[in-house]
Amino acid sequence: MESTIIPLRSYTEAKKAVHILARNRIRASVVRTGSGRMGCTFGIRTNESPDVVCRLLRSTGIHCGDSMPFPPPPPYPHEPRPMHPHRPAGPPRR
Amino acid sequence: MIYFDNAATTYPKPPAVIAAMSRALVRYGANPGRAGHAMSLETSDAVYAAREKCARFFGAEVENTVFMPNCTFALNTAIKGVLTENSHAVASDIEHNAVLRPLYALSRSTGVSYSLAPTSDDDDETAANFERLINRRTKAVICTLAGNVTGKILPVEKIGNICREKGVCFIVDAAQGAGVLPIKLGSGINIICAAGHKGLYGPMGTGLLVTDGKYRLKTLVEGGTGSLSKELSQPEFLPDRFESGTINTAGAISLGAGVYFVTSKxxxxxxxxxxxxxxxxxxxxxxxxxxxxxxxxxxxxxxxxxxxxxxxxxxxxxxxxxxxxxxxxxxxxxxxxxxxxxxxxxxxxxxxxxxxxxxxxxxxxxxxxxxxxxxxxxx
CATH class of the missing domain: 3.90.1150.10 (Aspartate Aminotransferase, domain 1)
Known part of the structure; x- marks a missing residue:
């Protein structure tokens, strides 16, 4: 399953979320993300369904923000980086 | 020099605290809660671990445990955060200037009034004195856990129960008592302000504000929190709301070691x-x-x-x-x-x-x- 980044509001909240999820046998890690609604923030990366994760986190009082599909982590440096099938076409990079 | 001024600051510090400080300065050198690179995340982890220890010690949620430069700053944040214009506060008659000066400053600037409840050897009498002074404009009661001059322990649980019945925010100044006397949120205590460098054996330049989150506090300081950068208004959520700017990272981490030392002993x-x-x-x-x-x-x-x-x-x-x-x-x-x-x-x-x-x-x-x-x- 593709991993998802779920933006939260702060590092503290993200770390607490990781611990809560771990207690519920859901693996997650803290990441810095620019996908928060109000700018860069911390969130969690997880392979679990965002709906499941957010439902659990909201029940503990943690505000669960928008989620977005995110490409999996890049391969090790010595391997050629594969072209992502879903990377949107955009203007050529300078 | 034989040191007996531990009510001012404890000395010496436990070896584990000194080691934690040294390790923090060498290993946790990135700014926590800001970047996403490994060093920043590792530093953030170390700060979170210290925050967790402090939260557990005072019976608070981790996000409601705020690192402060010292107890005075924590008390100013709490007192000025909760009192509104023309409101009233009650404090004891043996408070430190960290409580009295903010109250006095507010009385000169925003019409806040305050009363000092006489304390006595009879805890019931002391609690009754507090109750008698609470009126319909009272927004906060502030009380030291133990006097820094007399050492007298005040009946904060009794006072807390009165405050809870009356719907008044109760702030405890635990500068002298934290680390030797039992003190946790609950029993009507809404906010605890503690020095990190006295009975908790952390370094100077550290303090804590822990809250049950029941009372919203106005901010004294606004600034960068590493969160919601596009938003001009200060975040509402803790601890970010009260941790603008870079915190005393090595201090916080070694304060966690101090709290662990006290808990272990x-x-x-x-x-x-x-x-x-x-x-x-x-x-x-x-x-x-x-x-x-x-x-x-x-x-x-x-x-x-x-x-x-x-x-x-x-x-x-x-x-x-x-x-x-x-x-x-x-x-x-x-x-x-x-x-x-x-x-x-x-x-x-x-x-x-x-x-x-x-x-x-x-x-x-x-x-x-x-x-x-x-x-x-x-x-």
């Missing part, structure tokens, strides 16, 4: 040790005819702090003479003048004896002999 055990030293010192002073003590006994009513005076020597002179003899004690008014008015030392102040977990009976006996020599020279 046990506050009961620390209190027992320090009380034993106080009992010995008190007994030694009682035998000196020219030494003045300010209670009949030293017992469970007091935190491990004993004020005294030698003959007619001004307190600063006595502490200077003790310093020359190799003993560190603070003499003066201890930033708590009303407490000195209460015990009758408003003209001269007092010398304050305050041991720590590292103080020994041998050191106390040496101090007793030194006081005896000074008293004899002064007769």
């Amino acid at each position: 046990g506050t009961d055990a620390i209190l027992r040790h320090e009380r034993m030293l106080c009992e010995r010192f008190f007994a030694g002073m009682k035998k000196q005819p020219s030494v003045r003590l300010y209670s009949d006994t030293f017992d469970e009513r007091f935190a491990p702090v004993i004020p005294f005076n030698i003959g007619d020597l001004p307190a600063e002179t006595a502490s200077e003479m003790l310093s020359e003899a190799g003993f560190a004690l603070r003499g003066g008014f201890h930033c708590a003048y009303p407490a000195h008015v209460k015990i009758g030392t408003s003209d001269r102040g007092a010398v304050r004896f305050s041991p720590s977990v590292f103080s020994t009976m041998t050191e106390v006996n040496s101090l007793i002999r030194a006081v005896s020599r000074i008293a004899a020279r002064n007769e």
